[in-house]
Amino acid sequence: MAGTITSLLPGVLTLFLLLTATLARAKLDFKLFQDGFIITVDGTEILHQTAEEPVVWMGYGHTNFTETQGNFKVEDEVLVKVEVTTFIEATISDFVYIILRSYEDTDLRIGLYVTEDLGDDGCSTVNVLVNVTHTINTYNRMWVRFYADEEERVWGGGEQYTYFNLRGHDFPIWTSEQGVGRDNGTIASLANLDGGAGGDYYTTYWPQASFLSSRRYSLLIPDRKYLVLNFTEATRHEVYVHDHKFSASMVWCPSLLKTVQTVTTRLGAQPQLPDWIMTGAALGVQRGTEEMLFYYDLAVAAGANVSALWIQDWSGTTETLFGHRVFWDWRWNQTYYPDLDVAIQNLMEEGVRVMAYINPHLVEEGDMFREAAASGYLMTDAEGEVYKQDFGGFLAGTVDLFNPEANNWYRDEIIKNMVELGLGGWMADFGEYTALDMYSATGELYDPETRHNLLPEEWARCTREVLESSGQLGEVVPFMRSGGLGSSGYQVLAWAGDQNVDWSLSDGLATTIVAALSLAVSGMGVTHFDIGGYTTLPPLLTRSKELFLRSCEYAAFTPVMRTHEGNIPEANHQFYSDEDTLTLFARLSQIHATLLPYTRYLLQELSTTGTPVQRPLFLDFEEDIGSWDIEYQYLYGPDLLVAPVIHKGQETQTVYLPGGESGWVYLWEEEEEVLLGPANITVPVSLGYPAVYYREDSLWRPLFQEIVQEFGLAKKARWVSS
Numbered sequence: 131m132a133g134t135i136t137s138l139l140p141g142v143l144t145l146f147l148l149l150t151a152t153l154a155r156a157k158l159d160f161k162l163f164q165d166g167f168i169i170t171v172d173g174t175e176i177l178h179q180t181a182e183e184p185v186v187w188m189g190y191g192h193t194n195f196t197e198t199q200g201n202f203k204v205e206d207e208v209l210v211k212v213e214v215t216t217f218i219e220a221t222i223s224d225f226v227y228i229i230l231r232s233y234e235d236t237d238l239r240i241g242l243y244v245t246e247d248l249g250d251d252g253c254s255t256v257n258v259l260v261n262v263t264h265t266i267n268t269y270n271r272m273w274v275r276f277y278a279d280e281e282e283r284v285w286g287g288g289e290q291y292t293y294f295n296l297r298g299h300d301f302p303i304w305t306s307e308q309g310v311g312r313d314n315g316t317i318a319s320l321a322n323l324d325g326g327a328g329g330d331y332y333t334t335y336w337p338q339a340s341f342l343s344s345r346r347y348s349l350l351i352p353d354r355k356y357l358v359l360n361f362t363e364a365t366r367h368e369v370y371v372h373d374h375k376f377s378a379s380m381v382w383c384p385s386l387l388k389t390v391q392t393v394t395t396r397l398g399a400q401p402q403l404p405d406w407i408m409t410g411a412a413l414g415v416q417r418g419t420e421e422m423l424f425y426y427d428l429a430v431a432a433g434a435n436v437s438a439l440w441i442q443d444w445s446g447t448t449e450t451l452f453g454h455r456v457f458w459d460w461r462w463n464q465t466y467y468p469d470l471d472v473a474i475q476n477l478m479e480e481g482v483r484v485m486a487y488i489n490p491h492l493v494e495e496g497d498m499f500r501e502a503a504a505s506g507y508l509m510t511d512a513e514g515e516v517y518k519q520d521f522g523g524f525l526a527g528t529v530d531l532f533n534p535e536a537n538n539w540y541r542d543e544i545i546k547n548m549v550e551l552g553l554g555g556w557m558a559d560f561g562e563y564t565a566l567d568m569y570s571a572t573g574e575l576y577d578p579e580t581r582h583n584l585l586p587e588e589w590a591r592c593t594r595e596v597l598e599s600s601g602q603l604g605e606v607v608p609f610m611r612s613g614g615l616g617s618s619g620y621q622v623l624a625w626a627g628d629q630n631v632d633w634s635l636s637d638g639l640a641t642t643i644v645a646a647l648s649l650a651v652s653g654m655g656v657t658h659f660d661i662g663g664y665t666t667l668p669p670l671l672t673r674s675k676e677l678f679l680r681s682c683e684y685a686a687f688t689p690v691m692r693t694h695e696g697n698i699p700e701a702n703h704q705f706y707s708d709e710d711t712l713t714l715f716a717r718l719s720q721i722h723a724t725l726l727p728y729t730r731y732l733l734q735e736l737s738t739t740g741t742p743v744q745r746p747l748f749l750d751f752e753e754d755i756g757s758w759d760i761e762y763q764y765l766y767g768p769d770l771l772v773a774p775v776i777h778k779g780q781e782t783q784t785v786y787l788p789g790g791e792s793g794w795v796y797l798w799e800e801e802e803e804v805l806l807g808p809a810n811i812t813v814p815v816s817l818g819y820p821a822v823y824y825r826e827d828s829l830w831r832p833l834f835q836e837i838v839q840e841f842g843l844a845k846k847a848r849w850v851s852s
Contacts, residue, residue: 157254157382158246160226166217169226169244171256171382174345175277177244179217183366186214186230186240186260189271193356193372195582197565199522200307201326201333204356208271214240229263239264253383253392256347260376269374275366282345283758284361285746288338288614289626290648291641292331294746294761296341300360303337305562305583305612308627310665313636317670329637335562335627336586336613340393341367342651344748344758347382348393350615354580372579387741387749390651394740397653398619402737403689404605406483406554408729410435411685411719412692413705414660416443419467426482428706434716435723438554439477440692442487444470448524455697458526459496460488461547474552483554485607488544490561490589491526494518498543499527507536509568517568528563531588532570532581541595549600554607557625558593561586561612586612590620597622609690613654623690624649624657631663631673631696633778638663639681640776643762646688646744655742656733660694661685666701673702675711676778676817682715683820684774686722687766689729689743714818717849721841728830732767743767751788756808760786763821769828770797773821783821784812797822797834798842819843 157172166179179185191208212234221227226244243259260274284296292312293299309329311317318328339351341359351357353371360368369376381396383389413436415425422439429436446457446466457463462470474484492499492508502508508516508527518525530536548556564585566578576584590610597603609623626642633639642659649657662678665671673696682705685691696702705715735741742749744764747757763773763785771794773785787794787807794805798819804826805811813821824834841849 178277184213184215187273188212188269195566200563202306237266256380258378262374274369274376278367280364284341286341286652289336289645294644297361301332303339303357309333335611338615338652347380351378354583356579386752391740394653399740410437410723412438412440414440414694432712432716435719438483438485440485444486458493486553486556489559490529493526530570532572544596545600558608558610561589587616590617594620618654626659628665629663630665647746650742650745655736658690666696666698668701675703678703680775682718686718687772691722754788757788769825771823783815785821793826794823
């Protein structure tokens, strides 16, 4: 049925048309009622308007953003909120266009435009656009409500740490530090005394205005302004945005896995990682060339497979109250690391790379700061002076990555100072600190809120252009923590950020699992974490031997296994702290290296099909409803199920085995017992033997059996230190 329906039609005819009007399409369907309308996709409601429950609200307000060392206090005040309830007109053809107005503001007109694009792969994309078509008032707030089922699950939101299923909570999309402690407990309370550094359940480096619904769609919202995804109501998902317009795309596919694959591919699937980074552990070591090589030799002598040496202080160091910090002038400090260039070449001949560190900020005492400031390449304040921020013991400026000239200058500096030195990669840190009163040479191209949320994407783009310009894409590996919608298309590898060196479910080891799964369904299919965590606050927060080794055994079943000494290394247990740790660490690095063929296959699948490497169980077992609420275990590819130990003193682990045609086999025992799911299985978890199962009918079964024969429980005695 095509044409236009208006409220001016005569009474009975109007009522008849309102009750029967339907947009006949393959999946998109539109029905009008006397007091509202329903729009469905393949029989599933997405928008449902009634007089009591309008789809759109408009408002006006103002917000105060206070930034302290990457932590933001957001004070949002809504002064006016107007419901848009009255149906005026609907145009129905190969799209739906509805005009709505408000009784409270009779000058306000809202246009709601819905289209559908059908793909050849069984997927469709429904585009929703909401815009103010007429008003004499100035609105800068909008609420859009999507229909929800009470039993519906929602996942994603970028990188979340506390909740995997987002229902019951709201999530501001505002990039920031994740916070030190996130549970309003002792750690968070103490951190809040230091400039409000304590986090909350929603604070994250990578918030993303998207989510995956158990109803087999992903909703993606391209607006970079401050936005809140609200999942607190049983029958609706509400999006609140600081804007007078709204657009979103809903990707619908026949399965949850296909939906995630499609979103990942459209955003830009991550490229294949080089083999070298997956052939063992990347050792986080510091304090000069001699120290770096000493710990390398120590690890190799113990039998460890070493893929890289990660030296974050390659440019020099400074000591602050927070601990050992890097000097942010991104050039090789030849005094601190003498003959580093020679060491890099010698290690490369052994198949080992050296990795470093960089971020988009320059310390004011450095040469690069002075050069960038003189050229106008740093962000400024309202008076045009270089904007200097306190990063916890020193001041630094931010490279104006929105300015093409500054971006190109920084790209060329990274190539000259890092790629040409022979570095195999680097931690591309930060990106979350852009304050609202920082300005770019691009002027009004972006408003302050957009600049803030967009800088992580610009930082990722700059880093990607380094690889492409130097011909090193697929060989050099930067890894990043910050991001948003659009970042995954530029990134090569993510990492989970700065967790506490503890067991807390709010900010410890367990949160890295939730982070990996959230990113997996948000389009970023390959990530890793700091083994043992980073944030150390003696005497309350120090890394134990048990935590370090549990982290190692979990990391062995991820794409990249990398240690970090933490911000106060001497307070933390390290891989070199005692002989027993070194022996067990060496064994786990060998297991990681043995998995190389399988991991390589997983990354190829990610690059070609958009299938995330670490992923939630329900992507492969959608029909098993029990798998939908599992948040602390994951599938490593299609054939390995991993349930890391996340509690101190844990001796057994309960594992959920999803149902399916194939059974499951415990990895560490030579005698194969096939277990069928769905089932909860309790298994012993001595150090070095995490709860890992493989599919009985896996094509990779010979590789998994090789691990059993070399590293299984029957060989346990050989890995016990004397």
